[in-house]
Each structure stands twice: as C-alpha cells, then as structure tokens.
Amino acid sequence: MTRLAVLVPGGKGQVGSELSAILDARRENLVHAPGSGELDITDPESARDAVASFAQAASDAELRPVVINTAAYTAVDAAESDPEGAHRVNVAGPAALAEACRDGGLPLLHVSTDYVFPGDADRPYEPGDETGPRTVYGRTKLEGERAVLESGASAWIVRTAWVYGAHGGNFVKTMARLAAQRDELSVVDDQIGSPTWAADLARGLLELAEPVAAGTGPQQRVLHCTNTGSTSWFEFARAIFTELGLDPNRVNPCSSADYPTRTPRPAYSVLSENAWKGAGLTPLRPWQDALKEAFTTSGEAFRHRG
Template identity: 60%
Template sequence: MPMLSLLVPGGTGQLGRDLAALSSPEIDVVAPGSAELDVTSAGAVVAAVSALAERAREAGATPLVINAAAYTAVDAAETDERRAFAVNVDGPRVLAAVCSSRRVPLVHVSTDYVFAGNADRPYEPEDDLEPHSAYGRTKAAGEDAVLGSGAQAWVVRTSWVYGASGSNFVKTMVRLEGERETLSVVDDQHGAPTWSADLASGLLELGRSIVEGHGPSRRILHCTGGGETTWFGFTRAIFEELGADPERVKPCTTEEFPRPAPRPAYSVLSNKSWVDAGLTPLRPWRDGLAAYFAAARR
C-alpha cells in the first residue's frame, strides 16, 4: 500500500477534523482551517498544493486533496450569497485548477441540496440538479467548476452530516433535551443522517483507490449513512441514545417551522454509485448515531 500525503482544506470543520484523525505512519495529513488556508486566495492555494506535492515527492508518497472547505450556513447564505459563492464556487475552481496543473487528484465534497428535494425515490448522481436555495446553487456551481477544470477530480455528495466538532443538529438536540420538557421537530423532510467519522473513512477509502490507480470511472458519487428518516425520527433516536423519553419529541410540519432557506422535502441520496465503485457502504444511519454517542462517552 503506497504512502499517502493528504491535504484537507477545511481541516478544522467536523469532517476535516475526522479526516485529520486518520493520520498514521502510512498517511501524512495536513488539515489547515480557513485561517491557515483560505481557498478563495489563489496564492494560498498554489502554495498549499505545491507544498503538498513537494512533501509527497520527498517522502516517496502519492499526493491527494480532499476538499472539506465549504460555506455551510444554509440560512445565512440567502442574504450572503456572494460569500457563499466565493467559498463554494471560486474556492473549488481555484483548487481544481492548481490540482490539475500539479497533477494532484482531488476529491470534492458536495451536498444533497443540489437537488430539488421533491423526488419519490433516492437520488442518483445523474439526476437533474435543481437547487432551491442559495447554498444549493453555490454547491451545484462548485461541482461544475471542479468537474470542468480538467483535474483528476471526483465529487462526493453527502447529507445531514454531524460530528464531534463544530455545531450541528445532533448537538443542538442534545442541548434542547436538557432545556425543554417537549420538543417539536419537523416530520415531513426526509434524508439520511451521516456521521462525519464514517464519511471520513469512506472518503479515505475512495482516495486510496484513486492513488492506487483504480479510481471509479464515474466522477460523481453519493455517500451517506444507510437508510432514511425524518428530522423528527432522527431526534427521537437522539433522545433514545441520551436515555431520554422519545415521546417528549413531537412531530410538526415544515410550514409550522419556517426558515429563511427552503429545505428539501425528500433529499435521500442513493448509495448505489458508491457500492458499484467497489467502495464499502457506510453503516445504517441508526448504527452510526449509536457509534457517535459511544465515542463521545469514551
């Protein structure tokens, strides 16, 4: 197994930290946060990717970039689309161009929000894109920028990501369980929760296949926790993990809980493309949630 030199822009986010945690004697990981590597700065990106290529050459390793940098504040993007565009489109475009010039493979992480969210079956990678939010529009444009760059690049879409770092839905529900007697949660939006540690392991497996010369022929893949649920079902499972009464969680509709950015009603991603590529599917979302809490208790 060849040694891998990995650069992870967005390294201080929840996914970035879990990728950094995979560092080993065979995997040299550099995971800078936005303060250290601003992906919208061409000069910074050139310097970071050049340093990666040089470090890999000196170590006899193969370089790889997994881009975990993103503007993910879905509601804020509705009024700050310019900044979201800079991070989600301009950044990946620059990163892909530099990776292409240095012949460094790139894996770019994207989202279920690129779809309309009105399907009646899990989305496949080739389904038409129809984002309904500023966040979704910028992520869709970022995919186009990466895939049209000429780089050896793959896009991996995922959904409902939560992890040990940063703020996320699971952490919010844990906090609210301790503050409220009952909690109303939307029960008409369907998706697949994905533990960032599981996603990181999957992305590393994909990266390994790429640097070993048998990367998937399909350049867009979907990778999420297995199965599907609603935010209401997800919250009840969180309460169960906390040892709290799940009956304290009550269902409500999207109309009863309006947000600045429209949410997809059904954004489950099919993992068939991932499995067809010979990659290990992530565990079912409920098992991933149990493992997340088990890790948090250690």
C-alpha cells in the same frame, strides 16, 4: 493499503477533523488539515502555494498525494443574504483549488451536498439525476461541482447529507442543547434524509482516496456517500434522545409549515448508494448503528454542558 499524503482544506470542520484523526492514527500516512485561517482556498495564489508545497512534501516522503476538499460555506440561511460570500467559498474556492491540483498533477476529491437537488423526489437520488437547487447554498455548491469537473483536474465529487460529528455545530448537538432547556420539543416529520456520521464519511472518503491516489479511481466522477437508510428529522431527534438516555416521547412531530425557516429545506434528501457500490466501494453502515457508535466513542462531545 496505499500510503497516502492527504491535504484537507477545511481541516478544522466536522469532516476534516475526522479525516485528520483517522490519518494521524495510521502513522504511515501524512496529513495536513489546515483551517481557513491557514489556507484560504478563495485566494488562488494561496491555493497554488499550498498544493505545490504539499506535493513536494509527499514526494519527499515517497507517498501518494491526494487533496480532499471539505472547506465550504454551509450556513444555509445566512447564504441567502450573503450570496457573494457563499459563491466565494463554494465556487471560486473549489475552482482555484482544482486549478492548482491540475497544474500540480494532484487528484482532488471535493465534498458536496444533497442540496444540489430540488428535494421533491420519491426515490433515492442517483448522481446523474437532474439537479435543481432551490437555495443559494445549493446553487453555489452545484456551481462549485461544475467548476471542479470542468477544471481539467483529475477530480471526483462526493455528495453527502445530514452530517453530524464531534466537531462544530450540528443537529445532534442542537437536540442535546434543547433537551436541556425544554421539557418538550417539536421537530418536523415531513423532511426525509440519511443522517451521516462525519467519521464514517471520512472513512468512505479515504477508501475512495486510495485508488484515486494510485491512478485507478472509478470512471464515475460524481458519487454519493451517506450512512444507509433514511428517516425524518423527527425520528432522528427521538433516536438522539434515546442515546442521551432521555425519554424520546418528549419529542413531538410537526410539519414544515408549522416550523417555517428562512430558507426552504428539501422534503426528500435521500442519496442512492448504487454508484458508490458500483465503483467497488463499501457502503456506509445504517445510520442507526452509526449514531450509537458516535455516542459510544464521542458521547461527551454531543452532550450539552449548560
């Protein structure tokens, strides 16, 4: 196993927190996972300083450095009225970070999203499929991908979807909160995707980080990584109720038309694992198994506390 030094911008979020926890447990590695208050990637000077100082720390510890960027503007609805803010975090920030990595000679993994696609497919999206984001969030994430890939840095894009974890807000926590407040819930059954546990995604990113840091990263520069299998939000909600020890029949199906949101959500967000497997990487476990373990290991974090 390659001994790593990992810099994780966005380190206080769902995925960043899991990366930090895993690496802390592997005591032979070095991890620095700053939140936005400590490292603002939208400030090019701050990005350069952070990458340069981390590169030196990695060198001093005789570890192989890699940067995994999990910082993002993920508030889909808010982005519609704040396109400048979304662009600053999702485009300008990754561009500045990638330039700093290029100049410092550090490889970069940049986490992206299913929202770069139009969401109208009838089969899992491959990395090379035509993009067509329909939201400000999706457009800025796609622009961020392009900025990273065109920066000249040794960089890879990892797209994921439907992420939930012990840290921050997410669908699992929302369902637990609503379950405590309502006798019945209606959840859309015409949007399909792959629920992805942040801890499993973090493990996948670290599996990729090892060859990348060693200079033997895959030739394919855009990859997809989600828990395997697919489901609707409705069925996912029922599975969450089951893990909470509640009656899943309290969850009723409805259509997206019955539950309008400020910003359209993709009807189909399943991402293909073919490129991930083709790169010699381990596919993540089925989403149902991941959800069970998430509740086994972090159940209290998901339960509503009044």
